[in-house]
Amino acid sequence: MIHVQKVQVLPLSIECSQKMAHLASKVHSHPMSTSTIETCFGPLYTSVGIYLDDEFRGFAILHQIFENATLMDICIEPKFQGRGLGHLLLDHVITFAREHDAETFFLEVRESSVVARALYIRDGFREAGYRKGYYKTASGTEDAILMELTL
Template identity: 35%
Template sequence: MEPEQSYRQVASATRRIRSLAPTDIPDILSIELTGYSHPWSEAIFRDCFRPDYRLWGLADGDGLQGYAVVAYLFDEAHLLNLCVGARWRGSGAGRLLLRHLIRESFREHMQRVLLEVRRSNAIAIDLYKTEGFVQIGERPGYYPASPVREDALVLALEGPEAG
């Protein structure tokens, strides 16, 4: 499925993006456990509910389908975690969340959106690059993995006022 086609499907569905609250943590954790070999703990998510972070969830009548966690530091938005529940992967849900967090970050005067992604995560890398992100670096051994740690690619998207 082409990226634009999947985005149109999501945009026309009954889904909506909303700010998350600590009461969403059980749903966030159930998605997190399906998405990562080394998932974040409840304590890490609880620590993200503070003024310099933004947490958004993609929801519909069935509950939370995915979420994004972004930290704001000075004029930079750092995407820390974006995950979609297994049932909704490939539906464009991740793209919808990504576009939302980009739009909101630039609306809140961030000059750049930055993220790390596992070198082996070709699907996520493709998503980010089709949305305009470019590789600006690497972080060797950044991610836990077995038997050795995995490198991260550092990607960035410059805002309309950057430069």
């Protein structure tokens, strides 16, 4: 018997901040804190979660000011990575930004995040610059690659 899994992308509320921070701590070496995530529920932010068979498996936080949209974070539970959930979530927030009159979509990614960079390039992003030493690491810092997508 084949089990077909139900995938949903749903809006998140500030009450989800703690579970978002918990998930981020599993994925990122230096994740946003619960209190920082809570600040991402103001009028300029949109946070969505991805659910697999009604279980929370990831999230994305989008910040949009007029025509500029920025992906603040995207996070998929490690054991569910590589199944297309990140791609679905990214497509969802890109579509949302486009529908809300964004013209350019920005994000930053660790230089070492080869898989994430490939996902973004596959979705049409291009490298637009660098931020030296932007991300903390266990041994110091790592550069961020700035990427953009014209909507």
